[in-house]
Every structure is written in structure tokens, then in C-alpha cells.
Amino acid sequence: MSEPSEKWRERLLYLISPIGLLLLWQILVGLGFGDRRFIPTPSDIAARFWQLTLSGELAVNTLATLWRVVAGFVIGVVPAIAVGLFMAMFRPVRIFFDPLIAALFPIPKVALMPLFLLAFGFGDASKIALVATGVFFPVIVNTYAGAANIEKIYWDVSRNYGASLWVMFTRVVFFGALPMIFAGLRIAVAVAFIVLVAAEFVSTKVGIGYMIWNSWELLQVDTMFVGIVMIGLLGLVTSALLTELERKVIPWKTEER
């Protein structure tokens, strides 16, 4: 247990680098380094952020992006976890999926966007499909790795104590792989935002990605930065939510730390 004062010192240290960077930025641009039309100051961005919040424009775009991320995430993660666990439990399943994963994982998922536009049209479905595809691979690879590395004794105990395949799957393999599944989910969150924002650049009229691209075309650089900041904030919040969830569902791991 650390002293409360030490905790505060760490929190302060945590904030110094971003605040320091913003200050430096503000001062340098304020002093006339760089063209303010192309490089707004943090205070300009903050003002624009507030403006867009009041007008509701930011909320509309954020909700559109968030909905696509959440829907795609759920659609991609659930089968990834299931198949990953099956791959660890049954050798034929692993042999069947291994080459598919090896071949499809390295393909930049953004490259599939035209294909998804053909298949699902310009609505939300094509973006959701892209996010689902993007999150599927890091999660399946991590889930398999987690389940395959479950200590042998837990398989022995399961078998010796009469566990059915269903019990093994739901009570042993899933939980044994859970720490690694969470590692995969963290990567998946980042991937989801990366592929989605890129997709929103070109194939939609709503969403943070659209907001960024549209404001760039109109040379509203401050709005562009608001979009970038918003993505950063969303990433921060989802990461914090994941940490909280992890603490809830993996008490045996998180308490050790």
C-alpha cells in the first residue's frame, strides 16, 4: 500500500506530460510560430469543442461512431472468443482455422472497405462489418493463446473430476483464457477506432471520421482537431471501462498486482 501523498504525486506526474505539451503548443503558436489558420492553439480547439458540443453536432457524430464501434465490437468479439477457445480444445478446429487466420490477419482491414460497401451499402452495416472484422483477429489470436497455455493440471483436474465438454468450456477454458482475452480486447478497441475512422473518411455523412475529413476539406482545422481529440477521449474512456471490467471479472489476477 502506498501513502496517499505518493499516490497524488504519481497522479501529478501522470498529468504533467500532456499538460506541459499543451502549454508548450499554446505558447509557441501564440508567439507566432506557425500559421494560426492551419495550426490552432489548444485554447482555439477547446473553444470550438465547446461550440460544437452546444450545437449538438459533436454529439451526433460521436454517437454514430460509438454505435458502429459497439455493434461491430460485439459482433466480432463473441465468435472470436468462441472459436479461439474451440481451437485450443480441439486440434482439428485449430488446424482448420490456423491457415485462415495466418492469411487474413495481416490484411489491412481498411483495404476491405470497398468490398463491404459493395456487400452492405453505404449505411451503418458496412462500417459495423469492418469493425467486426478488425476486432475478430486480435481477439481470436489472444483467446487461443490464452486457452492453449492453460496449465496442464487444470485439464487433468477437469477430466478427473468428471467435467463435460460444456463445463470445461464454460468453467475452465474460458476463465483460464480470460486474462489473455482482455489483452486481446484492449488491442481490439484500438483497432476498432483505427479502421472505423478511416472508413468514415469516405463512405458516410456522419461520424467522427466524417467530421475530421469534412472539416479538412473545408479547411476548418480547429474542427478537425476537435474530432481528433474526441477519438482520443473515446479511447481513454473505453480503456478505463475495460480496466474496471477486468478488475470485476478477473479478481484473481488483478488483486495480485
Next chain:
Amino acid sequence: MGIERRGAAIEIAHLTKVYGNGSAVLVALDDINLRVAPGEFLCIVGPSGCGKSTLLRILAGLDQQTSGRIDVAAAGWAVQNAMVFQDSGLFPWMRVASNVGFGLFTRGVPAAEQAARVEAALKLVGLIKFRDHFPHQLSGGMRQRGAIARAFVTDPAMLLMDEPFAALDAQNRAILQAELVRIWEETGKTVVYITHSIEEALLLGDRTVVMTAQPGRIKEIIDVPFPHPRNLMALSASAEFGRLKLDIWRLLENEVNRARAELER
């Protein structure tokens, strides 16, 4: 305390286990013949690599023999065997009570009965206060108690134990040995207990099987004549205990030297 029933009878005939094929063959077990009486506490000692763990795993159904036969007569018992490993093997993600009840849960025992039996088993091993703890919150000795409770709660006809106390400190080991003997005396189960400690084999068992390495064979089966209930502390100080210990030590010493000479040849 009267024992109303006896554990499983085991008959092992011409059992062999061979790993690999072609030139890279390893004979882990070679023509093992053994009878274990219902309710007997049988200890198996031998150098590492003598196949004693393999034998136990075959008995537990976790491995398949290459040839030979194992008959286990366990009529009237719902669960044939339960194994206790050297590492507790408690699932880190389950609380102690769920871990202990695992073998009941998997067999679909009704929840109320499960709870009652788990409660009794936790009392038996002194873990009742720790029912809602996770394994990582317990000491090594307590985890091993949990593993023993998980085995006993299923009420198996035979208990298969693979060096269950080897990783514990001397004090915890002595305490758990005494408790194991007490529980066994009360329940009349058949116990097959693997150890590399001669002393432990003599303290606990009715008979001690001495095994040899490469290939794994039964060298000798020694009757341990000490009556039950046993006072393990007093027993380990007796002269006859010392004599038996020396006998078995000589058997094993010859074996270890022979195996080493063979390797160097």
C-alpha cells in the same frame, strides 16, 4: 468409528506403458502386477522416472496403458476415483467453496446437497472460514487442504494421490499426513499414494511398493506392520520404523546405482 463399507479393490495385471516408437522407445511401465485390497492404504516409492506417476494417471483414467489390464471393483460407489496432485490444481478463478464442490457440480448433484457436502468437507479440512477466498489468497498448505477436500467431497471409492505434500514445508506436511490418515481411517477408502519419501510411505501405508526406474518395474512389495490408528510422531521414532526405512533405502540405492551405471555405459 465403525466403517460401514470398504473402498475399491484394484487388480492390475501385466500392465505396460511405452512412450514413442521405433528407436526412441521409452518403457515407462513394464509388466506391473498388483492387487490392492478394498480399504487399503498403498504407498508407492521409487526414484524419479520410475513411472509411478504414470501408473497413477492410468488408474485415474488420465492416461491409457499400452497393454495389460486394470480392474477396479467399486460397486456401490457413485464416484470411482478422485486424484490429488502435487500442485493443488485449484482453479484460480473459483472461490474455495466452488473449487471444493467442482466434482459435485460436474456430476449434477443438486445445489442444496452440493452446499451441504462442501460445507462438511470444508469443516473436515479446516477451511470453513476461507470458503469465499480465492486460492491465491491462501497459503500452500491451505490450498492443498482444499485439494484434499475437493477429492473427499465426491466420496470416491479410491483416492489417488501423487506426492500431494511434497511441495509443503515439514510442519504442514506432518499435520496434513496426520489428518489424511485420520480421514482415511474414518472413511475406509482405498488410497494409492505416490511419494519419493520412504519415511512418508512407511508412516502412511499398509504396504509399500518399491519401484525401479528404466524400465519402471515393481522391485518389491513390503508389508508395513504398524497398527492403526497410528501416532505418526511416535512411530517415526521407533526402532522397527528405522529398520524398515533402511531396508527400503538399500533397495532403492542399488537401483539408483544400477540405473546410473547403465547410463554411463
